[in-house]
Amino acid sequence: MANTAELLSLAGQYMLKNYKQPALVMTRGEGCYLWDTEGRRYLDLYAGIAVCALGHAHPALVKAVSEQVARLGHIANYYYNDRQIELSAELCRRSGYDRAFLCNSGTEANEAAIKLARRYHFTRGDKDRAQLVATWNSFHGRSMGSLALTGQAKYWEGFGHMLPGVSHVPYGDLEAMRRRVNDRTAAVFIEPVQGEGGVLPAPDGYLEGLRALCDERGALLVVDEIQTGIGRTGRFLATQHHGIQPDITTIAKGTAGGVPIGALLTREHVGDALPPGTHGSTFGGNPLAAAAALAVLHTLDAEGLLDHTTRMGEHLVAGLQALSKKHPHAAVGGRGRGLLAGLILADGVDPRGVLTQLRERGVLVSQAGERVVRFAPPLIVTAAELDEGLAALDAVLADPPRVSST
Template identity: 40%
Template sequence: MMSLIKHYIDEANKVLIHTYNRYPLVLDRGEGMYLYDINGKKYLDFTSGIGVFALGYNDEEYNQALKKQIDLLLHTSNYFYTIPAIEAAQKLAKASGMDRVFFTNSGTEAVEGAIKLARKYYYKKTGKTGGEIISMERAFHGRSMGALSVTGTKKYRDPFEPLIGGVKFAEFNNLDSVKDLINDNTCAVIMEPVQGEGGIYPAAQDFIRGVRELCDSKGIVLIFDEIQCGMGRTGSMYAYQHYNVKPDIITCAKALGCGVPVGAFAATEEIASAFEPGDHGTTYGGNPFVTAAVSKVFDLFESRNITENVQKTGQYLYKKLNELKSKYSIISDHRGIGLMQGLEFSVPVKDIINDALEMGLILISAGANVIRFLPPLIAGKYHVDEMIGILTDCLDKAKKN
């Protein structure tokens, strides 16, 4: 059977553009918290497709909602109304506290739309083009040209310059750094309430509230990127709700559809009204298939008390990861909230992650030195204990080496 795995990997490497360093694993199916390869080997998944599969794999109620919609209507253009899109938008607006919603195909596209909306609002308010945007160092907002322009890691941006202009980078959790960059041309500040790809860094209370006050005093649009940290991941529906602040625009994706390709940006009435017909659009965005999924996701989150489970399991995960930190000197820091946590190591984590995979545990990194923990939001204490047991064996091996 190993030759069959090698066969598929070899065929993939012939036809797929090499933009991912994939694990030597050919996945076949999933069930709950577990994935299975084509040999039938079982893996505990603590990545959930990089924060996507909040409800776990092969959820029957979710699957049935999609099957029902397939038999009704998969797609029609945005020149028409459909009930799934209306209901999904209502539920997203209610959960986020925003007023109006635009559905996209991905998180990157949601960021693109948010940037356009902020600049259009600035143009409509001032009559000027060239609105500047402040983003954060270490931020990750996507890989399209606009989203890449506000991604705060230089190595991602450099090969693709020139990107969109007028973007500056402040130091995350340093309010003075943001103040120093604001001028009369600043139209927006964009930030993740919890940085994901950048290494799992939650915003400090004083920082996020201070940025909100700065934006209010200067008439600047505040955009929160909730693509990874939103949809219950931190124990509230959106991470900013921990801070008692409200943005002007949010972006979300990943667990919004729990597996179907869908994202969204949502805004307050005042900001959203800057867009007029023709300012933005998408062929597939918000079609009835993906919005049927979004609508069902919100229903299941509510009926199954998903955020309460995240709070409970997240506290337990935090305790167990702290115990690992105190036990192993190669772990230099532990950060995070809910079921979005990270362990920072004094050594590269690649070998630890590869050893975990061999032992039936799927983990991912955030940079070279951080292991990211993003399990499905249905995870319980049992799954945390199973993960900790495997990771402990991996760390013992690393310690010997």
């Protein structure tokens, strides 16, 4: 294998420069730890952005993927495959839906949701109902449709006209939604916890209010659980904390523990709006990704990971709140749901600097929003591992990096 310097040189020469990546190269993972080419070990408390639900190289995932690729890796959707059928049934059973569409990423799941929502009204003769309402600070993906839903103008710059018929209102403001949703609204798109926007859980009653509003006005409610789904908040879907059933739920990230996958879940009468020929995906529902997802779902049960996530999430948020009390000049609070948690930095503290210093101490996390340090560890994380991360954070917050005033 090439050494670190050679690899970095090749990266500089051949990779598109669309990511800001520090000069280190990861090569191996096990449980909640990663190793780079220099043999340095890191505690992974972001899990590939809420993806590696079972951590790295979990034996159940390794076994499922190895056996599946040896048996049948891909056939496309000209034929059923056993794994896609089993996975669709499992996802529907756990979420209370009737139909699943399998794809390869969160963005694709949301694109499918945009098409389904519009075509649902079209097939009912309501051709003018094509508008979509989302929220400011949301994140729904970066393809042209999902990007238009993403309520952060910084991501739109330079990409020309956004998809027409999309508008945004402030997150958590039910009255603003009431003023916006009307008989031209095809769907409301919402995250149960704004993830990329800063780990902001929906205020009490908000999702329930949106459900009632959509029913009243005839719009579909689409809940984007790409970050929150598959147990991350301690329930299989975050909406299950609220007792509501959206018309469409999209999932991705943690679903197959790191193998690319996305899915749209819906009710029978809504799903009927995408008959043969209207939508599809070459890779979507391939047996390899489906086998990986089945292994994740079975392991959630076998290891009791939903309850574990709730307990570990409480431990983590309590730890973040204690640190913000201890270092009020550096942090002003902690919040989250399950193992999706954030530490809110005080004004003037440099979030990228905090991430860098944590990395230098061997702990990996990510930034969300302008000033939130986001934790989305593997759902198998232990209290001892969380404490190791909190101890590193404690040391960084004692003398936090400041945004330079020049």
